Amino acid sequence: MGNSIAVPESGSRKVTRPHLSTMRSRLLLLTLVLLIPALAAAGLLVYAGYRHDRREVEKHLQETARALSLMVDRQFGQAEALLWALSTSPQLLGKDYAAFDARARAAIRIPGAWVSVSDSRAQVVNTWLPPGSPLPLIGNMDYRKGSAVGTLRISNLFRGFVAQQPVVGVDTLVTANDGSELFISVNMLTDTVSRILADQGLPPTWIGTIVDRNGTVAARSRDAEQFVGRSATPNDMTRTLAEERQGVAESISLDGIPTLLAFARSPGSGWSTIVAVPRSEITGAAWRSVLYLAVAGGLLLALAAAMAWLVARSIARPVNGLVSLAQGVGRGELIAPPASGLAEVDQAGDALALASRHLRERDAALRAGEARLRATHENAAVGIAEVDREGRFVSVNEARCQLTGHTREELIGQHFAHVTQVATRDADIELFARQVAGELDTYTTESLFTRRDGSFGWVRVTSTALRDETGTFLYAVRVVEDITERREADRRQKLLIDELNHRVKNTLATVQSLAWQVTRPGVPPEVAQDRFQQRLLALSRTHNLLNETLWEGASLRTILEAEFTPYAGDSSQVRLEGPDVDLPARLAVVLGMAFHELVTNAVKYGALSTASGRVQVDWKVEDRGERVLLTIDWCELDGPVLETEPRPGFGSRLLRQTITRELAGQLDLDYEREGVCCTIAVPIEPARQQAA
Secondary structure, three states, rough: OOOOOEEEOOOOOOEEEEEEOOOOHHHHHHHHHHHHHHHHHHHHHHHHHHHHHHHHHHHHHHHHHHHHHHHHHHHHHHHHHHHHHHHHHHHHHHHOOHHHHHHHHHHHHOOOOOEEOOOOOOEEEEOOOOOOOOOOOOOOOHHHHEEEOOEEEOOOOEEEEOOOOOEEEEEEEEEOOOOOOOEEEEEHHHHHHHHHHHHHHHOOOEEEEEEOOOOEEEOOOHHHHHOOEEEEEEHHHHHHHHHOOEEEEEOOOOOOOOEEEEEEEEOOOOOEEEEEEEHHHHHHHHHHHHHHHHHHHHHHHHHHHHHHHHHHHHHHHHHHHHHHHEEEEEEOOOOOHHHHHHHHHHHHHHHHHHHHHHHHHHHHHHHHHHHHHHHHHHHHOOOOEEEEEOOEEEEOOOHHHHOOOOHHHHHHOOOOOOOOOOHHHHHHHHHHHHHHHHOOOEEEEEEEEEEOOEEEEEEEEEEEEEEEOOEEEEEEEEEEEOOHHHHHHHHHHHHHHHHHHHHHHHHHEEEEEHHHHHOOOOOHHHHHHHHHHHHHHHHHHHHHHHHOOOOEEEEEEHHHHHHHHHHHHHHHHHEEEEEOEOHHHHHHHHHHHHHOOOHHHHHHOOHHHHOOOOOEEEEEEEOOOOOOOEEEEEEOOOOOOOOOOOOOOOEEEEEEHHHHHOOOEEEEEEEEEOOEEEEOOOEOOOHHHOOO
């Protein structure tokens, strides 16, 4: 036959020895005879075209990466200029935080940016929040490491303390007029950095990435929501940490695409910009050239077919055996390939046997991974559900079941709005319809729902659509967060507004009482007018003091004197006894509200409504180990005799709520015959009180 030679031997039978013992040697003969000249010429042409295209792409990538790095420095330069201007503000240096907050809000021109200022204890300004919002305490001072007075610092990407999103900041330390240090920062969301990539207008298939000095992705032109906040690829991390200035290299992107990339380090911030293009775009033209040349080589292949047929006969059976082995691997069987006589076939058989064992191991690992994913889904703290294009549940986790009190079996197949109240249901359904139609990828809404036990609650729903490669809607993942407590907090805020209305009414009643006291019989009109004006001014000073304590705090005695001054014309009517105690802002405001209610009640109905009445206020501070307790005794004497105990009104309810709920204290309120007597006990911070 064509693959062996019969060698005759004297006195013995013929021994057949294979001429070509491997598949590679047999196919090599055919390649050498027919295809090498054509393939060599084609390879040279394709390679030359490929090298030319690649050099052009590398040049373009480098120019784009350098341009992006300059845009990054320009963006940070705007933030630095704003920070320099704000850090020298007289309002900041004088700690007039309300005025500084207003100035900072007016000065911000960078979309997605805000200003925060913190002292050694807490944030004092944060323009991310509405004016007047409570600001958080600072747990530690680690965020100030590396900062210096008069020196600007551009941070790496971090998660915002209040915004709870990936943030980059430009910050510095300033020294206030009183010698204390304030940490001021201009913060920007990653959307601000991402806008640089959007403005550059990269081709759709290109991937633009901006990473900080630690190699963390701060912006990405594709799939930003998936990769922002993650570390760059290991190769990109190595270049970033090695502080290379610029270069071109091959790499694998975060989403697994082989790419050719150019990178440049920003000279000002030290951040790096990476512009990558899929390698398939560069090699595409070369492959097309190969295709065209393959057509021209068809004649050569026709000539080679005859020899290939001869060769194929000798290898067909072993290859067919490999097919059977591969089918066994596909069925998940452990295979044991027999010897075929061809080295390459035997190697392939051994590789299939090894692959069958590896597939068994990977299948077991995959099942374990799926089990972990299901466990994570089921034990998530928020409700997670998958709904089809009709809005019906196809999957829910345990947290979603507990939210409304339904079982999994009861929810599957139900519409997601089956317990939503009409007031919020239509908006959710309309947004979902737009999402199915492709107008929205993600939306967030708040809905009022009814639990199975009949109670009501509020949820925040974030619905994200998943689509196939053609953009067709597959299903939506709905993350449901219980916000009932937050809504309850909004309700409590309304209570404070009601209290403000009540205070206005009390102020009007106070003015009426002042007018009555100064116009008693026998008082000349000009004297009455002067007294009336003086008491109105004293009342104004009281309100100014309360406004100041909202930020700076005040002593307990000052607050009491400010509340009594407008009403007690004779100082002998009021007696204040107790040590000097400085109260923090929150405690001062709440106790000021409480004293205001007690004083106005005494003026309208109690001891201060008569010339002979008196008010005695005593207080003391006690150290009880784990906490310090401030006890205040209020007693009205020689007031109008109470025949019956008055009915509780808004003032008494507000008094009890502010002491017990807002300050976690105790209130004992008694209506004696000569006036009101009460005892207030509230805990205070040891560092905040100074007792004489």
